Amino acid sequence: MNSADIFAVPVGQKVLIYAPLHDVTAIINRIAWKKWSGYLEDNKQCPESALELFSRFEQSQKGEPSCRSGNLTDPLLLGLIPTRACNMSCRYCDFTSSNPAIMSFDTAKNAIRAYLELLHQNDKKKGEIHFFGGEPMIVPELVQFAVEYARYEAGKNKIEIHFELITNGLYSTTLAQWLSQNFDTVILSVDGFGEFQNRFRPMKNGSPSFETVCNNARIFSDSDCEFVIRSCVFQDNAAHLPQWAEWIGNNLLPSMVCFEPMTKSQESQKNEIFPAKPVDFVQNFCTASDILKNFGIPVIFSTTDITKNTNSICPLGQDALIISPEGSISSCYQLETEWKRQKMDLSFGWIDSEGFHFDMEKVNQCREFSVHNKRFCENCFCKYHCTGGCHLSHNTDKVSGLYDDFCIETRMISAAFLLDELNQSALKEEWLSDEDSIRIMAAQSSDRWLDYRSMAIAEL
Amino acid sequence: MNIWNYSFTNNLYWVNDRNGVVVVDEQHQQSYLLGSSESILWRLLIIHIDSDAIIRRFSAIISVSEDEGKGKILSILSKWEKNNLVEHRND
Numbered sequence: 001m002n003s004a005d006i007f008a009v010p011v012g013q014k015v016l017i018y019a020p021l022h023d024v025t026a027i028i029n030r031i032a033w034k035k036w037s038g039y040l041e042d043n044k045q046c047p048e049s050a051l052e053l054f055s056r057f058e059q060s061q062k063g064e065p066s067c068r069s070g071n072l073t074d075p076l077l078l079g080l081i082p083t084r085a086c087n088m089s090c091r092y093c094d095f096t097s098s099n100p101a102i103m104s105f106d107t108a109k110n111a112i113r114a115y116l117e118l119l120h121q122n123d124k125k126k127g128e129i130h131f132f133g134g135e136p137m138i139v140p141e142l143v144q145f146a147v148e149y150a151r152y153e154a155g156k157n158k159i160e161i162h163f164e165l166i167t168n169g170l171y172s173t174t175l176a177q178w179l180s181q182n183f184d185t186v187i188l189s190v191d192g193f194g195e196f197q198n199r200f201r202p203m204k205n206g207s208p209s210f211e212t213v214c215n216n217a218r219i220f221s222d223s224d225c226e227f228v229i230r231s232c233v234f235q236d237n238a239a240h241l242p243q244w245a246e247w248i249g250n251n252l253l254p255s256m257v258c259f260e261p262m263t264k265s266q267e268s269q270k271n272e273i274f275p276a277k278p279v280d281f282v283q284n285f286c287t288a289s290d291i292l293k294n295f296g297i298p299v300i301f302s303t304t305d306i307t308k309n310t311n312s313i314c315p316l317g318q319d320a321l322i323i324s325p326e327g328s329i330s331s332c333y334q335l336e337t338e339w340k341r342q343k344m345d346l347s348f349g350w351i352d353s354e355g356f357h358f359d360m361e362k363v364n365q366c367r368e369f370s371v372h373n374k375r376f377c378e379n380c381f382c383k384y385h386c387t388g389g390c391h392l393s394h395n396t397d398k399v400s401g402l403y404d405d406f407c408i409e410t411r412m413i414s415a416a417f418l419l420d421e422l423n424q425s426a427l428k429e430e431w432l433s434d435e436d437s438i439r440i441m442a443a444q445s446s447d448r449w450l451d452y453r454s455m456a457i458a459e460l
Numbered sequence: 461m462n463i464w465n466y467s468f469t470n471n472l473y474w475v476n477d478r479n480g481v482v483v484v485d486e487q488h489q490q491s492y493l494l495g496s497s498e499s500i501l502w503r504l505l506i507i508h509i510d511s512d513a514i515i516r517r518f519s520a521i522i523s524v525s526e527d528e529g530k531g532k533i534l535s536i537l538s539k540w541e542k543n544n545l546v547e548h549r550n551d
Contacts, residue, residue: 044527057515069491081487105520141517144507144517144519145505145520145521148500148504148517149520149521151496152496152497152500152521152522162480163478178507181476181477181478182477182478182503183478184478224477239472431503
């Protein structure tokens with residue numbers, strides 16, 4: 001039995017055992033934890049009391065999620081960035097450019113044609129085309145053209161395309177109706193009630209945006225597209241998350257709600273917008289999540305999807321083909337200036353009328369963005385769900401176990417989701433209301449059960 | 461929609477989703493599942509853009525010249541007229 005990826009996480013008076021590569025999640029008490037730890041280390045015959053749990057480790061053993069290699073024949077998705085321009089002026093957003101380029105119809109057409117050829121050559125019958133920005137819908141003609149062209153061309157080879165849009169919802173109801181009828185998934189960013197949305201996500205001219213966005217949210221909600229609400233959480237709106245969840249549940253019917261903690265940016269610092277304290281974020285997240293669960297609406301935080309193991313949660317490392325307005329290809333939808341600031345070059349090719357041109361050396365460099373190469377994450381129980389977060393903006397060039405706020409939030413919410421999976425809602429509530437217990441868990445430098453001697457729980 | 465004196469007939473409603481466009485003619489109790497290029501044209505017509513833009517976009521989507529695109533649009537409109545989906549007004 002490979003014991004290296006069996007994790008033990010203190011949750012109040014209990015210990016959460018989690019082995020994602022063995023499909024095992026369990027709660028044991030501290031006495032059992034102490035008694036069984038030695039057996040795990042010495043690989044001795046385990047006692048009868050531990051037999052059920054230990055045999056499950058033996059029975060189900062998956063490999064680590066693998067990195068991509070070889071030719072680029074199975075891209076995760078085709079991403080189109082019609083423009084970096086936006087009609088909003090979010091107070092924490094660094095996506096600003098004085099003269100943003102707009103993708104030409106030819107670039108969109110070439111990219112779609114080359115992508116569909118790649119799918120057809122490799123006998124794939126399903127594809128994904130995602131639109132990122134800026135705000136894609138400030139060039140609606142380009143988006144409408146790309147969707148119609150892709151659907152028409154894909155139909156010739158009976159390929160089914162899933163269209164996804166990340167949008168701010170600031171446009172006419174006619175356009176929102178068109179989106180709701182032609183996109184499979186619409187991810188709408190809205191940061192809460194009018195007092196927050198209008199203050200932190202105003203229109204370019206400073207006017208309030210809530211009413212328009214909310215009206216369009218109702219259109220998406222009433223349609224049969226998969227509608228996802230994404231709210232950015234910071235210090236000012238964190239405490240309102242439960243009321244916001246209640247309002248969503250009473251007024252809209254999204255397929256899912258995503259609450260993401262704000263990442264510090266130059267703009268957020270300039271405008272004195274501060275991240276929520278991790279414990280505040282997590283407690284309000286969990287309360288909001290329980291409220292929405294009662295409406296049948298799941299809540300996610302992108303680094304805590306415990307339903308699957310992966311080595312990269314973002315398109316980077318998964319051969320996504322994201323096309324910039326100018327036609328260069330990368331797997332990252334962040335701004336090129338941001339890569340450069342981090343001393344990275346994530347572009348690995350370009351598109352023209354002859355098709356994709358890949359620099360395979362650079363493709364392989366991008367495939368290296370994987371949790372396997374992050375020593376910082378190697379002892380964390382969240383490693384196969386969080387994968388170290390954004391490869392670009394989350395600094396993992398640190399000593400393992402030196403967690404920052406983002407890690408702490410991920411660790412706590414992952415543990416809360418695992419407790420939900422085990423129907424341990426009473427334990428979850430008790431643990432989340434005890435700040436000392438939270439700190440002990442959040443600060444545990446290695447979660448590997450094999451490192452049990454150094455775990456905080458050994459001292460309890 | 462009003463393009464080259466064609467306009468939608470009354471008593472029509474349509475369902476436009478990711479699988480295509482279904483047009484229902486209530487008066488004649490009939491429904492039509494539009495083909496792929498017909499669906500493209502229908503969706504372009506209902507977003508209210510001018511006829512030049514419709515020809516330009518339709519031709520680009522189905523990868524033909526604008527002359528060919530215009531011919532194809534006229535033939536689709538003529539087919540729709542026979543099926544009572546559009547009517548042609550002679551000035």
